[in-house]
Amino acid sequence: MKAMMLWEPERMEMVDLELRPLRRGEVLLKVEACSICGSDLEGYHGWHPKMTYPRVMGHEAASTVVEVGPGVVDLSVGDRVAGGEALPCGKCARCREGHTDECLTPLGPGFTAHGAYAEYFIGMAKRCTRIPDGISFAEAAVAQPAAIARHAVVTRAAIQPGELVLIQGCGPIGLSAMMLAKLQGARVISTDIVDYRCGMARALGADHVYNAHRDNVYDEIMSLTLGKGVDKVIEVVGGAQDETLPQAVQCVKRGGLVAVVGSFAENRATLPVVDFKFNEKTVLGSQSMPEGYGPIFDLVLAGKLDLMRLVSHRLPLEMAEHGLKLMDAKAENVMKVVIEPWREESHRL
Ligand SMILES: [Zn+2]
Ligand SMILES: [Zn+2]
Known part of the structure; x- marks a missing residue:
């Protein structure tokens, strides 16, 4: 072969x-x-x-x-x-x-x-x-990253209707997370540093989209939330940068939650620990897709995703x-x- x-x-x-x-x-x-x-x-x-x-x-x-x-x-x-x-x-x-x-x-x-x-x-x-009838092979392949996004959105971050969520990253998992958070009834702010990816987030339904290198995401969020911050953040960037986690903790409200999906190349991302501790913010990890393909297949078959x-x-x-x-x-x-x-x-x- x-x-x-x-x-x-x-x-x-x-x-x-x-x-x-x-x-x-x-x-x-x-x-x-x-x-x-x-x-x-x-x-x-x-x-x-x-x-x-x-x-x-x-x-x-x-x-x-x-x-x-x-x-x-x-x-x-x-x-x-x-x-x-x-x-x-x-x-x-x-x-x-x-x-x-x-x-x-x-x-x-x-x-x-x-x-x-x-x-x-x-x-x-x-x-x-x-794979159920009605789902193509290509869809079934792409259901894998979507299932990873769903574990973060539904299980780990437990996104609720009406919440305001910042999703950092508009790659396939970030965009899947955005669409799934919308399906949970949340409002979503998406960020990326690549323009066409920001454009896709907009086209797929994100409520607000910022280019993290051009726009001041923190200022935008504070003016949008009257200084309160977002309810939750899902980090889907990872890599070798040390920008997204400090920004996530900074942008989340007092008592808010940050779920980390992105895989980091190094074991040393910075947390703004003073803010994190005094304002009782939670940072947790999200790994793989223990719920399997089923929930994503159901959403695709229902015409929702x-x-x-x-x-x-x-x-x-x-x-x-x-x-x-x-x-x-x-x-x-x-x-x-x-x-x-x-x-x-x-x-x-
Ligand atoms: Zn993979
Ligand atoms: Zn063995």
Whole structure:
């Protein structure tokens, strides 16, 4: 099968890979769509703390089951599934006893095992979610970052109707968070430093949008709230900067809450500790999507969430590196890039 191999940081090449036989609990998945994640970009450059090389990346996958391994009972050939990204390590106690389906330390395809920038990848059946009829493969792939946003908005920050929320960052997760906060009945202020991303936030329904490098976000928020501050902040920028967290704590009201979704490259973001302590502000983390794909699929099926508006490019497998470079350069108004390994030619939306 064809796969996009990242031999080492910034050296990517299409290769022919042999597929190994399936072990207990595994399924062979034909990749129908895989979206490129910001963490893939970190892996491409060699900045991702967990990625090992050589590596076939790709962990936002939507696939068709083409083969089921021993012991798989709840999936069959032909099923349309999202996810599946975990593989038995082969080394832990359960794996050595032959119960690879109960592995204690599973590998992560796309990071520590081969992922979905390929025609096929091997995943674990119990990590797959059936895609309902009426949801396309591309939508199912992009549902992954939306589910990460939903965990932050609904579970961690528990956004309520009528609240005023600042969402820092208008990338795919930030825009998903904005749309989901609106669905919760909140009013949303979105910020970014890239103009076309600010424009998308506006087009998708944000109530106020500021360019964080041009506008004084703190002053704008204080005049908007008569000096009180926003009820909650969701930080979806991360990276190596040290601007968003101090701003989040500064802009949130007394007793307000900041949820951090962005992944930070370094372990030293500054908190304005005097303000934070005296005004009883809460800062908490939000990680991954423990609620799974279901709630996002429900919103898409109900016509409340249009994930395809976040997809800017659909590319064939051989253009995966091009997709990464578009994201890097923030070129061509790139938002979410979806790789469709069986697609003939690129399609600019
Ligand atoms: Zn991701
Ligand atoms: Zn194991």
